[in-house]
Amino acid sequence: xxxxxxxxxxxxxxxxCALAQYPDRPIKLIVPWPAGGDTDNIFRPFAPLxxxxxxxxxxxxxxxxxxxxxxxxxxxEAPADGYTLYAVHDYIHSTYYTGIADVQYTDFEPICLIxxxxxxxxxxxxxxxxxxxGLLADAKARPGQITVGATLGSTSHFFPALIEKAAGIKFxxxxxxxxxxxxxxxxxxxxDLTDANLTQKAKVEAGELKFIAIATxxxxxxxxxVPTLKELGVNVVYDVNRGLMVPKGTPAAVIAxxxxxxxxxxxxxxxxxxxxxxxxxxxxxxxxxxxxWLRQNDELTRNLARDLGLLKR
Amino acid sequence: xxxxxxxxLQGMFAPKYLVPLxxxxxxxxxxxxxxxxxxTMTIIVVLPFTFGLDPLQxxxxxxxxxxGGSAGGLVTAxxxxxxxxxxxxxxxxxxxxxxxxxxxxxxLWLGIWASFLGGLLGAVFLVGATGPLARFALQxxxxxxxxxxxxxxxxxxxxxxASILKGLVAGMLGLVVTVIGNDPVMGQERLTFGIAFLRGGxxxxxxLIGVFAFSQVMQEVERMGGPxxxxxxxxxxxALAVSHAKVIWEIVSRPVRLVWFxxxxxxxxxxxxxxxxxxxxxxxxxxxxxSRHPERFGTGTPEGIVASESANSANVGxxxxxxxxxxxxxxxxxxxxxxxxxxxxxxxxxxFIAQNAxxxxxxxxxxxxxxxxxxxxxxxxxxxxxxVVSVPRAVLFPAVLVLCTVGAYALNNTMANVYVLLVFGxxxxxxxxxxxxxxxxxxxxILGDQIEINLVRAIMTDANPWLFxxxxxxxxxxxxxxxxxxxxxxxxRRVQARAARAADF
Amino acid sequence: xxxxxxxxxxxxxxxxxxxxxxxxxxxxxPLVPIGPGFYPRIVLGLTAALGLAxxxxxxxxxxxxxxxxxxxxxxxxxxxVGLQFALFGAYAGLMxxxxxxxxxxxxxxxxxxLLDPPRGARGLARAALVGFATAAAxxxxxxxxxxxxLPRGSWTGF
Numbered sequence: 001x002x003x004x005x006x007x008x009x010x011x012x013x014x015x016x017c018a019l020a021q022y023p024d025r026p027i028k029l030i031v032p033w034p035a036g037g038d039t040d041n042i043f044r045p046f047a048p049l050x051x052x053x054x055x056x057x058x059x060x061x062x063x064x065x066x067x068x069x070x071x072x073x074x075x076x077e078a079p080a081d082g083y084t085l086y087a088v089h090d091y092i093h094s095t096y097y098t099g100i101a102d103v104q105y106t107d108f109e110p111i112c113l114i115x116x117x118x119x120x121x122x123x124x125x126x127x128x129x130x131x132x133x134g135l136l137a138d139a140k141a142r143p144g145q146i147t148v149g150a151t152l153g154s155t156s157h158f159f160p161a162l163i164e165k166a167a168g169i170k171f172x173x174x175x176x177x178x179x180x181x182x183x184x185x186x187x188x189x190x191x192d193l194t195d196a197n198l199t200q201k202a203k204v205e206a207g208e209l210k211f212i213a214i215a216t217x218x219x220x221x222x223x224x225x226v227p228t229l230k231e232l233g234v235n236v237v238y239d240v241n242r243g244l245m246v247p248k249g250t251p252a253a254v255i256a257x258x259x260x261x262x263x264x265x266x267x268x269x270x271x272x273x274x275x276x277x278x279x280x281x282x283x284x285x286x287x288x289x290x291x292x293w294l295r296q297n298d299e300l301t302r303n304l305a306r307d308l309g310l311l312k313r
Numbered sequence: 314x315x316x317x318x319x320x321x322l323q324g325m326f327a328p329k330y331l332v333p334l335x336x337x338x339x340x341x342x343x344x345x346x347x348x349x350x351x352x353t354m355t356i357i358v359v360l361p362f363t364f365g366l367d368p369l370q371x372x373x374x375x376x377x378x379x380x381g382g383s384a385g386g387l388v389t390a391x392x393x394x395x396x397x398x399x400x401x402x403x404x405x406x407x408x409x410x411x412x413x414x415x416x417x418x419x420x421l422w423l424g425i426w427a428s429f430l431g432g433l434l435g436a437v438f439l440v441g442a443t444g445p446l447a448r449f450a451l452q453x454x455x456x457x458x459x460x461x462x463x464x465x466x467x468x469x470x471x472x473x474x475a476s477i478l479k480g481l482v483a484g485m486l487g488l489v490v491t492v493i494g495n496d497p498v499m500g501q502e503r504l505t506f507g508i509a510f511l512r513g514g515x516x517x518x519x520x521l522i523g524v525f526a527f528s529q530v531m532q533e534v535e536r537m538g539g540p541x542x543x544x545x546x547x548x549x550x551x552a553l554a555v556s557h558a559k560v561i562w563e564i565v566s567r568p569v570r571l572v573w574f575x576x577x578x579x580x581x582x583x584x585x586x587x588x589x590x591x592x593x594x595x596x597x598x599x600x601x602x603x604s605r606h607p608e609r610f611g612t613g614t615p616e617g618i619v620a621s622e623s624a625n626s627a628n629v630g631x632x633x634x635x636x637x638x639x640x641x642x643x644x645x646x647x648x649x650x651x652x653x654x655x656x657x658x659x660x661x662x663x664x665f666i667a668q669n670a671x672x673x674x675x676x677x678x679x680x681x682x683x684x685x686x687x688x689x690x691x692x693x694x695x696x697x698x699x700x701v702v703s704v705p706r707a708v709l710f711p712a713v714l715v716l717c718t719v720g721a722y723a724l725n726n727t728m729a730n731v732y733v734l735l736v737f738g739x740x741x742x743x744x745x746x747x748x749x750x751x752x753x754x755x756x757x758x759i760l761g762d763q764i765e766i767n768l769v770r771a772i773m774t775d776a777n778p779w780l781f782x783x784x785x786x787x788x789x790x791x792x793x794x795x796x797x798x799x800x801x802x803x804x805x806r807r808v809q810a811r812a813a814r815a816a817d818f
Numbered sequence: 819x820x821x822x823x824x825x826x827x828x829x830x831x832x833x834x835x836x837x838x839x840x841x842x843x844x845x846x847x848p849l850v851p852i853g854p855g856f857y858p859r860i861v862l863g864l865t866a867a868l869g870l871a872x873x874x875x876x877x878x879x880x881x882x883x884x885x886x887x888x889x890x891x892x893x894x895x896x897x898x899v900g901l902q903f904a905l906f907g908a909y910a911g912l913m914x915x916x917x918x919x920x921x922x923x924x925x926x927x928x929x930x931x932l933l934d935p936p937r938g939a940r941g942l943a944r945a946a947l948v949g950f951a952t953a954a955a956x957x958x959x960x961x962x963x964x965x966x967x968l969p970r971g972s973w974t975g976f
Binding site: 061064152153190 | 451452453454455497498499500501512513655656660662663664725726727766769770773774
């Protein structure tokens with residue numbers, strides 16, 4: 001009995017005695033989307049690999065809500081001690097410029113970029129079109145009547161909006177936040193089109209869904225029979241990129257430790273294998289490259305938002 | 314399909330799953346047996362533990378709680394005459410009467426075996442119907458979902474015993490809660506009164522936990538210092554030995570009725586928002602009507618116990634069908650289960666069974682296995698269960714509230730949820746004191762965002778508002794909502810008229 | 819005179835009307851055909867109407883009601899309830915400052931002492947033990963075993 005009590009006291013007091021050798025306790029990784037979403041699916045296999053490098057548990061905390069901005073705010077306000085990481089993707093730029101959130105990428109210190117998921121324009125099985133030409137002709141004949149399921153103001157809205165602009169057509173947007181509700185709607189034929197990715201490959205092969213075109217530079221090795229938008233004459237290349245950030249003010253030593261761990265984890269073959277299942281390409285950038293890329297991407301998103309008439313700042 | 318089920322059943326025997334399942338079943342039985350602790354409360358307390366487990370482990374534990382809880386309620390209902398959970402109310406009518414007539418063992422085991430058999434019949438339905446219903450659910454567009462939610466709300470508001478008006482107000486207040494924060498389409502801030510943490514909106518789980526946990530705990534606190542009723546009586550020695558073969562034969566010798574009562578349970582379970590108490594009450598009423606000796610009901614007839622318990626137990630299977638095929642929680646218990654699924658990244662809905670076959674069949678297996686576990690535990694510990702009733706409240710309540718806090722916090726890893734928990738704890742207690750039913754309120758909070766988003770989606774897809782009526786499924790659902798509302802009004806009028814007549818004499 | 823129901827109805831109606839007024843200031847987004855205030859206004863309007871109906875029904879019933887119809891049941895211990903709510907409020911408020919472990923220890927010990935007032939040193943020791951055991955068990959199970967991270971205190975870092 002005394003021994004149990006003593007163990008309990010020690011267990012409770014231990015973190016007080018252990019002096020700072022980062023990391024000395026579990027690390028929280030904020031994913032600003034619900035579990036089971038794309039971002040979650042990408043960071044869930046990444047967390048144990050990062051954990052192996054850091055020697056402390058990396059625990060995913062889904063802080064979902066308000067188009068991912070609730071988690072962003074939570075991460076921004078967390079203590080800058082390296083015990084709170086933030087899983088981010090391109091929405092951080094678009095939600096800022098479309099006026100949905102006050103948080104922007106400059107509120108954080110970038111650590112690394114790890115993955116890039118190409119967008120695929122996907123159609124419901126109940127639509128009559130066989131390919132892009134069919135869709136294009138129909139869209140020209142019925143402007144503003146083909147429905148697209150999208151998270152408004154986020155990447156799944158930007159992608160079809162870019163196609164609209166490049167092809168000179170007009171869609172009608174219906175709000176479906178998250179990939180899973182969009183899939184229910186598109187399989188049931190309640191919307192015609194949506195932005196999906198290669199994770200839906202199995203459904204396409206089973207004939208339950210149609211991939212119209214992929215938004216990569218070249219055809220993707222996973223689905224070589226799906227044409228790129230570029231070769232169809234629609235100049236749109238679009239993907240969603242995911243990386244890690246920490247709150248501004250995190251000590252340089254901690255950032256360096258995290259950057260090294262992230263680099264090693266991203267190079268693991270296990271990560272590549274997990275990403276292949278997510279229809280995602282591993283795309284690693286170190287801190288400096290990522291920071292430069294973020295600046296460039298921010299400018300790009302701002303211009304996009306302005307061109308699409310969504311700019312609020 | 315059967316291969317999948319067999320595999321899943323085999324998998325469930327691995328200690329990794331068997332332990333959480335057994336622990337959940339035990340927790341359910343104890344929670345169900347404790348008067349003042351409902352299944353909802355038990356599942357709320359179990360919720361934080363499931364965050365750290367793998368999804369199937371967590372769900373096995375929760376299914377165990379659900380099955381164990383529906384059965385646990387009958388122990389106190391029969392032996393003490395106090396329903397451990399609301400769903401055991403109908404069991405007290407005949408169960409306690411029979412126990413007092415000197416046959417507590419027979420009464421108890423009639424209840425347990427009826428619960429077991431009803432549950433297994435529910436399982437047949439669960440395994441057989443989830444797939445086809447899920448395919449049917451794929452046809453549901455925003456119009457159909459909107460109408461389905463309206464039907465659920467109107468049914469639950471009409472079912473309250475007090476006054477329909479108060480039921481409706483409670484349901485609407487639930488919807489008002491979901492309006493606060495931001496709009497679910499563009500995330501635009503609304504009605505936040507400048508409070509920062511409201512900007513993300515209010516999650517339904519902290520509200521549900523707060524409303525249920527605090528209203529129950531505080532109602533008990535209110536009475537503390539008064540005479541302890543149940544605990545004293547529990548110590549009385551009871552002879553529970555009984556011939557199981559005879560009891561089982563008593564139940565299965567009338568197979569048609571058993572199937573019919575279980576079917577009622579399943580059906581009421583499938584309908585969103587109507588819980589076990591309605592199922593057992595309705596089945597008991599049916600049994601009385603079908604019987605050649607309706608006058609024996611309420612005096613300890615075995616049929617009354619069988620009807621109530623088989624329906625109550627089968628009801629659990631029905632509720633599981635609804636969350637697995639439609640992704641809609643039928644009641645507070647399944648709402649918490651849905652929350653647990655979401656935490657683990659599993660989106661319940663029409664695609665659930667196809668995309669997560671292993672998990673879906675794992676849930677079926679857990680549901681089936683929980684029944685023998687429940688019987689074994691009750692066989693070993695029915696008497697001990699009565700002693701549990703006397704756990705010191707001063708230890709139990711703070712611990713329960715700490716677990717609620719952990720559950721609310723860990724949901725989104727934010728303190729905001731804990732504040733929501735407190736605010737709605739106070740609100741829930743105030744509502745109970747003012748005589749407003751909690752069930753419609755909670756359902757309003759659970760469905761509010763979905764009602765709005767489906768309404769907006771429908772209008773964004775096609776501006777024609779008549780589609781809600783002209784699309785066949787949607788139109789039927791709305792008609793059913795109207796009909797159920799009219800039926801509730803008529804029923805209340807009749808009850809009131811009867812009360813008035815009684816008062817005149 | 820109105821009863822509890824009537825007043826509740828009036829409060830519900832008044833609150834929903836205030837909320838209703840607040841939704842009028844919401845701006846519509848060009849992407850969505852109906853604004854963010856559309857659905858709230860339906861809900862709040864209906865709620866207000868139902869609240870008024872509740873008050874009205876109560877007022878009509880009041881005429882028929884005879885005095886002293888509902889005797890108050892056994893006096894409830896509202897002081898204890900109030901204290902428990904206040905204590906939980908303090909718990910929620912202090913948790914981000916003290917951290918989960920310290921706050922839980924203090925809360926459970928205090929709640930236990932309030933629910934079952936300790937007599938003498940033994941009673942106090944019991945309350946402290948219950949508090950310590952609950953806090954330690956919760957922390958070990960959740961943070962250490964299940965890896966559910968719990969809040970740390972900004973004052974204590976613990």
